[in-house]
Amino acid sequence: MDELGFHRTLHRLGTLLDVGAHEGGFTLPLAALPGSRVLAFEPLPESFARLRTAAGGLAHVTLRQEALGDATGEAVLRLPVVDGVPNGQWASLAKRYDGHGTHVGERQVAVPLRRLDEFGLDDLTAVKLDAEGAEYEVLRGAVETLRRCRPVLSIEIEERHRPGSTWAVPPFLDALGYDGFWEHWGDWRPMAGFDRATMQVASADPSVFAASDPYVFVFYFLPRELTPAMLDRLRKAEAGG
Incomplete structure (x- = not known):
């Protein structure tokens, strides 16, 4: 099951949040879910x-042309430029x-920064986060x-973007009463079974794709x-039930 399949399976009426919406690869499919309202941030x-x-x-x-964070104001968004071509998907x-050598440059853009809590949402049911x-x-x-609101969350977390992030984010959410999982070939596994040394090895250099x-x-x-009821739904969906 991919990330969109996760949100389709667990869809509930309400607001769906797309953080790091880029060009709409998730915003539009989320908007197609029945009864959905989508709030998308792309700075x-x-x-x-x-x-x-x-x-x-x-x-x-x-749609909001803003970044989300833990403060309100302005922040510097940096994106890599590889051999003269900017890569907006890695803007951070x-x-x-x-x-990373002369073939990789950096472009900086000042962007507005907001906290999600400022928006006072009371019907948030799902979050896709790619920051x-x-x-x-x-x-x-x-x-x-x-x-x-107790929404479900799908979050892209990569050590190559922020060393230590796969250690920091799950415990933070655990303290808020969330159970974390990763999925591999239809098997939903708890965070304790995630092996960073073998399952997340990649270069921070945006020109290296291995x-x-x-x-x-x-x-x-x-x-x-x-968690029990939602995991059951996910597993049944994987099995075609």
Whole structure:
């Protein structure tokens, strides 16, 4: 099951949050779920422009050209430029891209920064979070919302973007009453079974694409009070039931 399959299987009416929406690869499928309202954040101007075009003025989709974090103000978004070509998908508030040789440069963009808790959401049911290393800060700025709404979460967490992030994020969510899992060939496994030394080996250099096999970087978090029922639904969906 992929990340979209996770959200389709566990879909509940309410607001769905897409953090790091890029050009709409998740925003549009989430918007197609029945009864959904989508709130999408994408701070990079070029990506936001393409996202706005792709969304096509859908009334139930709200787009915000802002980054999320644990403070309000302005932040510096850095994106790698490899052999003169910018890579917006790796734009990050948490890492730098200098130091990888003359073939890799860095472009900096000042972007607005907000906390999710500022928005006072009371019907958030699902979160997709892809913040290229800034996941911890996004979650810190969303504590009140997570406690109030109890959404399911899919989060991309990669050591190559933020060393120590796979150690920091799961315990933070555990303290908020979330159980963490990763999925491999239909088997939903708890975070305790994740082996960083063999399952997440990759270079921080944006021009190097080799990675371990498997390379596990999407993690799923379920509200503890709903974990048994939700895991059962996921496993049945995997089995075609």
